Ligand SMILES: Nc1ncnc2c1ncn2[C@@H]1O[C@H](COP(=O)(O)OP(=O)(O)OP(=O)(O)O)[C@@H](O)[C@H]1O
């Protein structure tokens with residue numbers, strides 16, 4: 001459906017992405033990487049806001065720039081940061097964007113009612129957005145992305161600003177949507193995505209690190225994730241020798257989760273690796289966890 | 292079309308409306324009100340205005356030799372009235388003034404006579420004396436307009452001479468008082484300035500507003516995509532057209548207070564004060580200046596939108612617009628509006644000035660659009 005072919009992007013002398021090759025079919029894809037890794041850069045290329053410095057992006061075999069409005073017609077996009085007119089209500093704002101999306105007025109009206117209901121904003125449909133909370137604005141943003149019943153939905157950090165309840169509803173909404181659609185969601189929050197994504201895309205050092213199912217990605221650390229209890233005094237030396245994933249105070253001791261490749265000690269228990277573990281392990285330098 | 296309307300609605304919001312009202316109120320009091328409230332401005336302007344009306348009513352928009360003679364006859368008549376008036380007042384005879392001729396030949400060293408003259412003319416404002424003074428000036432121009440023409444021809448280029456020959460053949464030049472015509476020119480130049488400022492205020496936000504609000508990412512990824520640029524531009528031009536029309540309607544209804552309609556059919560060359568390339572009436576001249584204002588509005592609309600697109604923020608936008616507008620309005624407007632028909636300028640100067648600014652504006656706009664079409668939207 002959507003193919004990223006050998007794409008690089010430079011901002012002046014700075015290389016943001018290098019030789020990215022990706023293929024997306026229908027399903028939910030999580031784009032997972034820490035801050036500044038190039039998620040927004042990749043997404044902006046996918047939605048034609050910026051063009052690749054090298055390579056091409058194809059939709060059903062044709063370059064997306066030359067497809068022009070034919071491509072944008074099937075696209076729903078939520079930018080990481082987006083604007084709105086403070087004196088517009090969600091309804092008038094969505095009507096405005098519906099016009100830009102070429103949706104007929106009548107159709108748009110019905111769709112807007114339906115979507116506002118889905119994102120739980122029906123009560124404030126006609127209220128000015130001036131006083132809306134960040135989470136409410138974000139939900140308006142999610143609604144606008146879905147206005148044109150898009151075949152490709154691209155959401156850049158859609159859960160930013162949402163509270164846990166809203167996050168849950170958002171995941172629910174995505175699961176409903178995911179049939180026959182391509183959904184790409186960028187995030188640096190593992191829990192937002194691991195349960196709903198069919199595949200994860202991870203970027204590291206400007207290059208593609210993984211594009212695989214959560215299970216396969218987790219398997220890269222199979223048998224290398226352990227937990228053990230140590231004393232507080234041991235922590236410093238332990239940190240120096242192992243890649244720590246998490247530490248938890250338990251009475252006077254410390255429960256640590258860590259990655260170790262090679263011989264194990266007997267008081268260590270092997271754990272099933274989670275996506276979070278891979279994330280923390282792979283980006284240990286970027287995340288400055290103190291390895 | 293729906294998108295254009297949406298964009299139009301965004302441009303014509305009440306905040307801008309308020310801003311335009313405020314700006315025009317200020318500019319009206321600074322620049323325009325003078326030409327309305329002080330028309331005709333004192334004496335002998337009032338007399339010039341009255342005599343002008345009398346001439347148009349009596350003789351029409353041109354004067355035959357017979358009518359010129361009649362005009363002089365009227366003057367002689369008024370002269371007699373003045374003589375009688377002077378003789379009827381003892382204060383005149385007591386200082387040795389027995390006729391209008393004496394009055395005119397007053398010896399200013401003679402304090403009594405000088406004081407009396409000042410009293411009659413400036414304190415009592417006796418119409419007759421003011422009127423005679425203006426009639427004398429007009430008759431002088433009528434008598435000497437062929438000399439003025441000869442001088443003009445001597446200085447003129449072959450093209451100017453050819454046009455002057457045509458004007459000469461009509462015999463209808465440097466005849467009618469110029470007050471109304473020059474008042475209109477002063478009025479319309481300042482209206483043009485107010486309108487240009489209004490257009491720039493109106494359209495400066497067109498692109499920069501959505502950009503600073505970060506709406507561009509959303510707009511450019513919808514079906515219409517970057518073509519919204521063109522829709523915004525069209526909406527901007529429509530808004531410009533509407534605002535100019537509304538402002539012109541307001542300013543011309545204010546202008547109607549000057550009550551100059553009786554001169555509308557007068558050829559502009561019949562007025563004292565200059566020659567014009569085109570044989571048009573005062574009304575046609577008004578239409579011409581109105582068209583000119585629409586063209587100027589178009590150019591400034593393009594420029595305002597271009598800057599709105601290119602400038603990184605509002606501060607930079609204001610920073611570039613103000614000196615730019617002052618530079619353009621300063622010397623430009625005199626040529627493009629005030630001297631739009633002036634024979635002193637080469638005939639091609641003003642029209643090619645318009646062509647030039649329209650072409651430059653459009654090309655610049657085209658360049659900005661082409662840049663926008665492939666621009667990386669990074670922020
Ligand atoms: N216009 C630009 N000019 C120069 N460098 C840029 C520009 N935009 C982004 N970058 C750099 O490119 C890198 C990738 O940025 P990008 O915004 O794509 O990251 P991200 O993964 O979306 O981060 P975040 O999680 O913070 O949104 C960053 O180092 C950033 O500083």
Ligand SMILES: [Mg+2]
Pocket residue numbers: 039040041080156
């Ligand atoms: Mg980002």
